[in-house]
Amino acid sequence: MSFVSFSPLPCVLGIAVYWIALGILGLTQRADRDAGRILYAAGAAGGLLLAVTAAWALGDAPTTVQLPLGLPGLPFHLRLDSLAAFFLVLLGLAVTGISLFSTGYFTSGSTTNDRVTCLHYHFFLAAMVFVLLADDAYMFMVAWESMALVSYFLVTSDHRFAEIRSAGFLYLVVAHVGAMAILLCFGVLHGPDGGYTFEAMRSADRTPFWATTAFLLALVGFGAKAGFLPLHAWLPEAHPAAPSPVSALMSGVMLKTAIYGLLRIGFDLLPIQYASWGVIALALGLVTMLYGVLFAAVQTDMKRLLAYSSIENIGLVLAAIGLAIVFRAHAMPALAALALCAALFHCLNHALFKSLLFLATGAVMHATSQRSLGRLGGLIHPMPWVAGAALVGTLAIAGLPPLNGFVSEWLLLQAFLLSPELPDPYLRMIVPVATAALVLAAAVAAYVMVKFYGVVFLGQPREPSLRYAHDADAWQRAGLLFLVAGCVLAGLFPVKVLHGIDHVATGLLGRGMGDAVGGHWLHVTPVSAERASYSPLLVLAGILGVVSAVFLYVRVRYHMRTRRAPAWDCGFPAQTSRMQDTAEGFGQPIKQIFEPFFRIEREMPSPFDGAPRYRARTEDKLWYALYLPLVRLVERIAGWVSRLQHGRIQWYLVYSFATLLALLVLIRCQ
């Protein structure tokens, strides 16, 4: 580096402080729409700067700093290493697109209180930066809880509606169950002499039992935030409740902070991994993935559909992490690096395309005030910009070449195909089953995305007012196009992205993919060129080359006469928009094939009913099997506890006296 004085950590800190300042400025703004808009645009500039700075820091040695904040004797420790830097790049890129979009989205009156929304929005960004930078348990928990609280306020920013308040409450409860597990995990992990810094935790000796306990607690704690089964229930409730840019932030970025936490504890703070952890994570990831994608297929609300799709993608990331742990436990660092790179690549991809799709739903809601798939359709005509951007996001999330979603799935499949080299015969048996689950989920994901895009943007409008929907404004377009560019570039130049990710793998595993990614910029060759190679740029060039050659040939050789007429539809004359497949119709085959997964309530009319009504509700089985019994249990325990409360002071004094006596006896006995 030519200028030595540049150090990324203070710069990253500066951006976080800048965002906090923007939030406070937002609170002081007048109810004047232009002022508020500029703040989001300024935040986007911060995001871009953050991405560039963190990308710069990816290959550097870790730097630390101690802030003179916090409690006396408990200063905040911050550290910027390659793992944190990678997630900061992800955060910065997603925030750039989302904040640009928000500039056009959060116009005055779009939420209950615009000033407070602006404050929460920017505090949320800063809290995520601090989560990624924290280098001690205290700082981490403070940042983590700030992030949870601020995002709760953002989810409930339209708190006039009861269902939004209850969705927010569910989110808050699950977030706190998770936070408790993380707190306990840090309790188990503490270093010698109760050291709470991550540095002390790294050097501590643990028995396998306590290490496993810590890992499982981390899995539960971060799983609650990421949406691993069975702690996923808040996602499909909270995402539709939040304003779309907030859904994009939560799904695109906040879920990744949970993945970051899991990686930080699983690979960094716990120096030794056991294969059984990997198997647990792999199985949990695959189940989460299948569950998420099947439920996404039967949704009729576009944001709920995307929320379930997020559960699926997080499951894929967890499965990849599990595979990485299995490889690492068997001392196969190159393969562990491959699986880990697949996980991180997919994190980045998901941040890009899921943010893009949530923003597209935001633009659709802005233009039509509809969220239900049953009242949309044909938006490609009035909203070509949004439809074009969403098409790229749809193809990317469906895992199709040459876009980015395909690369991470391809890398993960390569890792799976290498797992027969594992020495443990039982583990090898898992491979076919796991691979089968993975490819099935990926294929159904494509089905889901065709449903999403086809029902929202294609066909005839299901409501007459949709013909007059307005397209996204210039700010919103800029945000969408930024994320589209991200999806396309990450898809076309995966080797460049893998170079950056490789630093993370090297930092965590001691060994990266090495020459495997550096051989040729055009081809990704994860192991060797004979084993497998893929070049998205050549694939795209090939398709476009053939397409343009054929187009020119047809143009020169034949006439290009075209006539517009009513659709033929097998000669059926009277076609209305209600004859198209609905979202329910599109989900019906999946519902029928995978019926045991769902809880379906059907109301069938009798054959003699004059005004027949058919109704079917598909619900989450786990909600009834797990959550409601749990709620009843908590209520019952609370009922017992409340028997202790009489409102009489003499009884409370007796309790205090009895407790005191019991404690004295306890001390005496020791």
Added chain:
Amino acid sequence: MLPQYALSQLLEALFAVVVAPLALGWVNQCRAWLQNRRGPGVTQPYRVIAKLFRKEVVLAHQASFLFRAVPYLVFGCMVLATGIVPMLATALPFAPAADVIALVGLLALARIFMALAAMDTGTAFGSLGARREMLVAALAEPALLMVFFMPSLIARSTSLTTIVETLAHQRVAVHPSLAFAAVAFVMVMLAENARIPVDNPGTHLELTMIHEATILEYSGRHLALIEWAHALKLLVYATIGIALFVPWGIAEAGHWGALPTAVLALAAKLLVGGAALAVTETVSAKLRIFRAPEFLATAFLMAVLGMLTHLLLEATA
């Protein structure tokens, strides 16, 4: 890269594009013979495509730019797919750009464009066809990937050329897993190419069609490109099957003298395979749409069993 290799790549793709309708014509002619008809002759698909190119395109009012772009994109994907599959020779300079997984991805890309185009016009049959086509694909694609993973595990590579070279050399080695894979592959091939028993390529009966329903609104040059792409898809599947399960006779890298033999071998295999396809279609009946998932689940299970067999009996790690 040597220019002669690039030339062979280009020639192979051109060969596939030219031959594909002939293969389809052969299957149709065999079917006609088996059904005691004289049949239109093997060159009929060429005549159909030529006629369609000359006809005017009638677009639905609702059709958007996507609808008009899709025929070209689907055709492009299929031509690219033929560029990856070793048909005559394993010397394919384009092959490193995409392996078997990317090949499945390319086929999926074409299929998703088809389904989106079908939904674009907003007709009842279009969206019905799109849904059914995606359903069949959602179950067939995992089975197809699992089928490809078996030879990949045997050859320790997902590159098709490497797989074919490895398998072609192992004349004596017996791989029971490949038998499972072959059965599963044939089932997937029938489903993905809209053949009986999953779909009927000859039907326009509203309630039974799957693939035909997705292309109902296409006409003129667009339909010509789609029909051609469809023929290419059948050829791609047939040649993948040949390359994976009966690769003998293929010209290996640098052996230009083996090329005439390779052409003859491929022609013989395609003739036999096409006749076998016609026989299968003649002796079986189309399944109800909700029996199709059972058919495909069987294929999927076969593939998973084959992989287990490979790991139990053949793995040497």
